[in-house]
Amino acid sequence: MKTISEQKHQARTPVQKRGMETKKKIIEAAEALFAEKGYHKTNALEIAARAGVATGSFYSYFNNKKEVLIEIIRNFYAAATEKVINSYNLEERDNITDNYREGKKLIHHMIKALYEAHTINPSLHREFIAMVLLDKEIEAISREEDKKVIAAITSIFNAFSEHSRVKDTEAAAILLHRVSEEIIHYIRIMGSDMEDNRLLAELEDMICRYILVEG
Numbered sequence: 001m002k003t004i005s006e007q008k009h010q011a012r013t014p015v016q017k018r019g020m021e022t023k024k025k026i027i028e029a030a031e032a033l034f035a036e037k038g039y040h041k042t043n044a045l046e047i048a049a050r051a052g053v054a055t056g057s058f059y060s061y062f063n064n065k066k067e068v069l070i071e072i073i074r075n076f077y078a079a080a081t082e083k084v085i086n087s088y089n090l091e092e093r094d095n096i097t098d099n100y101r102e103g104k105k106l107i108h109h110m111i112k113a114l115y116e117a118h119t120i121n122p123s124l125h126r127e128f129i130a131m132v133l134l135d136k137e138i139e140a141i142s143r144e145e146d147k148k149v150i151a152a153i154t155s156i157f158n159a160f161s162e163h164s165r166v167k168d169t170e171a172a173a174i175l176l177h178r179v180s181e182e183i184i185h186y187i188r189i190m191g192s193d194m195e196d197n198r199l200l201a202e203l204e205d206m207i208c209r210y211i212l213v214e215g
Contacts (some may be wrong), residue, residue, distance in 0.1 A: 023061045025051040030068040035124035077145035080117035084152045103212045118188040
């Protein structure tokens with residue numbers, strides 16, 4: 001049985017501007033420290049000090065530093081999903097199902113959106129990747145959020161299915177996401193020796209050849 005000190009309290013959800021600003025400061029401070037020192041070498045006291053808030057304020061919004069990391073990861077994925085969804089305004093492209101060139105433009109914007117979603121500090125992103133491998137809860141959250149990105153890509157693929165050579169758009173979306181993640185991680189996280197644009201251009205060409213029917 002857990003002691004009182006080990007039991008989690010119900011973290012507050014700020015509704016007033018001041019509380020929202022305090023929580024934002026805590027998250028931003030954690031992002032900076034996780035990137036600088038690493039997740040395991042950072043503690044809640046340091047996060048509160050960097051944020052310029054009392055330790056009690058930290059524990060008002062989070063039980064521990066892991067909860068802050070989870071929020072950071074969820075925020076990252078939410079931004080990535082939004083970028084993919086907004087990468088190309090389908091409502092303004094009525095002829096997308098009839099135009100191969102429009103399909104290529106769509107692939108370009110989707111890859112660009114995924115790339116831009118990784119402009120986050122590479123050191124912080126390395127911590128994400130490490131925690132996914134080391135922590136089952138973080139891995140489950142990553143998988144859950146990945147599904148949202150893939151669902152967004154699938155819905156976009158369905159918008160130009162008449163010009164697509166694939167029948168299983170969900171499987172195609174998973175392939176696009178996984179391949180793109182691997183290449184973008186190589187560029188943004190690992191540090192490629194080749195110019196970003198060259199690799200992204202070939203990635204786009206490969207995906208277009210796989211997805212689209214020319215003509």
